[in-house]
């Protein structure tokens with residue numbers, strides 16, 4: 001099974017539980033954000049990802065507005081102790097946004113526990129802001145006795161010279177098993193012994209207390225401690241880095257997957273971001289499920305998995321992957337557009353609509369944070385005009401009828417907004433001659449051979465035709481979005 005889901009993992013988990021109430025997943029790892037409702041694309045644009053304070057503020061803003069009461073009530077039926085615990089937190093003076101966050105996590109973790117196999121493992125990646133609360137929540141869901149490890153992942157990075165406290169440089173990964181039996185492939189994750197221990201185990205010492213079998217095991221290395229300092233934070237300088245905020249290093253995921261699953265097992269990540277868990281699981285011959293609420297994440301995962309493949313391999317790989325919540329062909333795209341027109345805005349799994357699919361998934365752009373009616377623009381892409389200046393492509397998406405009046409309005413918007421290029425998206429059957437003429441009238445993009453206003457049909461895009469802009473789409477928004485200027489991590493010290 002290789003399956004990607006777009007949407008809120010709560011809806012996805014509920015569906016899975018209804019289908020497999022006895023559990024079917026071997027390993028779940030999650031690395032949820034502090035704020036699950038915030039659109040990460042916005043972070044690319046306006047939050048300096050090197051500034052943790054700015055990130056936290058961005059997160060906190062949204063959580064304070066999340067309505068969690070319904071999910072809290074849902075918990076009363078699912079796990080009364082958990083409900084009581086959260087209700088007490090709600091009563092005492094911890095912030096509302098923290099209660100909103102914890103309630104949101106509690107319901108989702110409850111369902112993750114349900115969909116795990118009896119022998120399954122659950123890893124929750126968090127940081128010291130919330131880890132103490134999350135541990136209590138997991139104790140109430142998995143049972144305290146099933147906490148296998150609290151893993152401390154230490155990394156290195158710059159701090160401010162004005163700091164009045166120690167530089168916070170560790171994350172916490174809580175590992176719970178569902179039951180009394182679980183997978184732990186220690187031989188696949190052993191650490192090398194220290195030089196001192198190696199000396200003590202010299203073959204000559206056989207007979208002085210060490211048995212042959214001890215020597216064999218010794219050669220494999222030692223059982224790792226529950227703190228890891230040998231994995232650098234999301235390999236900024238390496239090719240691995242995709243620019244996705246909070247991307248985790250693949251080495252970290254490989255260790256967890258090797259330790260707690262076997263080849264052919266099913267590994268799931270319900271907050272999968274740019275797909276580090278999925279990439280590691282795929283590489284290690286595991287089946288996998290990934291879910292994310294952002295289109296951009298799903299698109300990135302697909303690119304990440306298929307980029308190294310040749311064209312034929314790509315097509316086959318994509319055929320083998322199921323993507324839930326996304327149109328795969330023109331008929332399903334039309335169906336989605338139609339449901340949009342009928343204002344059935346929500347897909348099975350959340351706030352997914354035709355415009356978002358086009359802007360984020362097909363074009364890799366960023367959607368307009370303000371939902372605008374006709375006569376505006378639905379998304380944008382930026383590109384580098386030169387070393388300093390960014391250019392802007394505005395996108396307008398038509399799910400229903402499109403006509404020359406719409407095109408005229410769009411050209412006006414492009415001029416008013418002083419955008420560089422405009423892309424008008426609709427189905428092929430909607431394009432008319434007057435529309436094409438009106439677009440042509442806007443002329444070429446200065447200094448280039450292509451039009452300033454371009455009509456791109458859904459059919460074109462499904463056929464891999466792209467917007468024409470300086471540098472091509474590869475030079476566009478996403479790749480430029482993270483201005484990663486942090487120095488290289490200090491090389492890990494060996495203990």
Ligand SMILES: C[S@@+](CC[C@H](N)C(=O)[O-])C[C@H]1O[C@@H](n2cnc3c(N)ncnc32)[C@H](O)[C@@H]1O
Nearest residue numbers: 008009031036246247248271273274276292293
């Ligand atoms: C911290 S990032 C995960 C990063 C990931 N570990 C990686 O290495 O790329 C958290 C992800 O959770 C997603 N997310 C937030 N709320 C969600 C929800 N309710 N359901 C599914 N995904 C969600 C966000 O879009 C984001 O991509």
